[in-house]
Ligand SMILES: Nc1ncnc2c1ncn2[C@@H]1O[C@H](COP(=O)(O)OP(=O)(O)OP(=O)(O)O)[C@@H](O)[C@H]1O
C-alpha cells in the first residue's frame with residue numbers, strides 16, 4: 129500500500145515533468161535538452177526560497193526561473209539560429225553554475241526543519257497532504273495545459289511544430305510562438321522540480337541528470353497505452369505514462385536484485401527501444417515483402 | 425495594386441555558382457487582374473513569388489502592394505495581405521491538425537485574441553458552408569486530420585485557407601501540377617470561382633500553355649529572371665499555343681544572338 133501511494137505521488141509530480149516534455153518533444157517536435165537544467169533550476173530556486181521561509185512563493189518563482197531558461201534556449205534557436213540541440217545544451221550547462229550559486233555553492237540543500245507546502249494544510253497528516261497536493265497540482269497543470277492548447281495561440285504553437293512554413297505564410301510570428309512554447313514547457317518542468325524539492329525535503333542538483341530520458345520514457349509509455357491521437361490525449365497519456373513508470377521502478381527496486389543506480393540504464397533502454405520501434409517495424413515489413421508474403 | 429520596380433536577386437554572389445535569378449524585373453498589376461505566368465524551369469518564376477512574399481530581401485529594387493512598401497517588411501507581416509498556394513500539397517497545411525483547425529488558423533490570424541478558444545462555433549459554421557460550395561464532401565470531414573486527405577483535397581483546403589480572409593494578392597505556384605488531370609481541372613474550376621467571387625488580384629504560374637492563355641486576363645512569359653513578353657487584350661485573345669511557342673523561341677534566339685554578338689565584339693575589340 130505504501131509502495132502504491134508513494135508511486136502515485138511521485139508519478140503525479142513527475143507527471144508534471146512529462147507534461148512539460150510533451151510540449152517540446154511532441155508538440156514542437158524538438159527534443160529540448162534545457163530540461164535537465166530547468167528541472168534543477170526549479171529544484172534549487174524552490175529550495176532556496178523555501179529556506180528563506182516562503183514555500184508558497186517558491187512555486188511561482190521556480191516557474192518563472194524555468195520560463196526564463198526556456199526563453200534563452202528559444203531565442204538562441206530562433207533569433208540566433210543555433211542548432212536546437214546545441215541551444216539546449218548551452219542553456220543546460222550554463223544553468224549548472226547558476227543552480228550551484230542559488231544553493232549557496234553547495235550541490236544539495238536540506239529542508240528538513242523548514243516549513244514546506246506539504247506541511248501547510250492543518251489537520252491533515254503529512255502523507256495525506258502529499259497525496260492531496262500532488263493530485264491537485266498535477267490535475268491543475270493538466271487541465272490548464274489542455275485548455276491552453278485549445279486557444280488560438282495554443283493552436284498556433286501546435287501548427288508551428290507541425291508545419292512552420294505554413295504558419296509563416298499565415299502571418300503568424302513563428303519565432304515568437306516557438307519562444308513562448310519553450311518558456312511554457314520549461315516553466316512546467318521547473319514546477320515539477322520545485323514540487324519535488326519540497327516533497328522530498330531536500331534539493332540535490334545531481335538528481336536532475338538523466339531527467340529528460342525519464343520524462344521521455346513516461347511520454348512514450350503513455351502513448352503505448354493510450355495511442356497517439358490528439359494533444360489532449362497526449363497530455364493525459366503523459367501523466368498515465370509517468371504513473372506506470374513509477375510503479376515499474378518501485379517494483380523493480382523492491383523485487384529485483386538490481387541496485388537502484390541501474391534505473392537510469394533501464395530507462396535509457398526503454399526509451400532507446402521505443403524510439404527505434406518504427407524503424408524496426410519498417411524493416412520487418414520490408415523483409416516480409418521480400419519473402420513475398422501477401423500479408424505484409 | 426502590385427508594383428515591382430527594377431527587382432534584382434543574385435544567389436551565391438561572389439562564388440562560382442553566382443546566378444542572377446531576377447534581373448532588373450519590373451511589373452505592374454492593376455486591381456483585379458488575373459495574370460498567368462509561363463517560363464521554362466529555372467526562369468525565376470518561383471523566385472519572383474518569393475521576392476513578393478519576402479522569403480528573402482531583394483538585392484536591388486522595390487516591391488509595393490496596395491500602396492504599402494513591402495521591400496523590407498518581414499515575411500510574416502506581408503503574409504497578412506498575400507495568400508500563396510504551392511505545387512506541393514504538403515506545404516500549405518498542418519498535417520496533424522484537423523481541417524477546421526487549419527482553417528481557423530488562417531481565419532483568425534489577425535482578429536482573434538490569443539487566449540480565445542478556437543475554432544469558435546461561428547467559424548465552424550462558416551467553414552462548413554464554404555467547403556460545401558466546392559462539392560468535394562469536405563464539409564462532412566471537418567474533424568479529419570488534413571494529413572489523411574488526398575493531394576487535391578489538401579489543395580482545396582489550402583486555397584480556402586489563403587482566401588478565407590480576402591487577401592490583396594493571391595499567388596498560385598503550379599498549384600495543380602501534382603494532381604491527376606481530373607482533380608487538376610476540378611481544383612482549377614474552384615480556383616476560378618474563388619477568384620471571381622472576391623475579385624482577387626491573382627498571379628498563377630503554370631506550365632500548361634493553353635491554360636495560361638485561357639485563364640485570367642493577362643499572360644507573362646519569363647526567361648532568365650526577366651519578363652520576355654507580356655500579353656493582354658486582343659493580342660492575347662488571338663494567341664494560340666503554337667504562336668506562343670514560336671514567339672518564345674524567336675525571342676530567346678534573338679537574345680542569344682544578341683549576346684553572342686556582344687561577346688564576339690568584346691573579343692574583337
Ligand atoms: N534559395 C536559392 N539559392 C540558390 N539558388 C536559388 C535559390 N532559389 C532559386 N535559385 C535558383 O534561381 C533560379 C530560378 O529558380 P526558380 O525556382 O525561380 O525557377 P522557376 O522558374 O520557378 O522554375 P520551375 O518551373 O522549375 O519551378 C534557378 O536557377 C534556381 O536554381
Ligand SMILES: [Mg+2]
Pocket residue numbers: 469470471597
Ligand atoms: Mg518554381
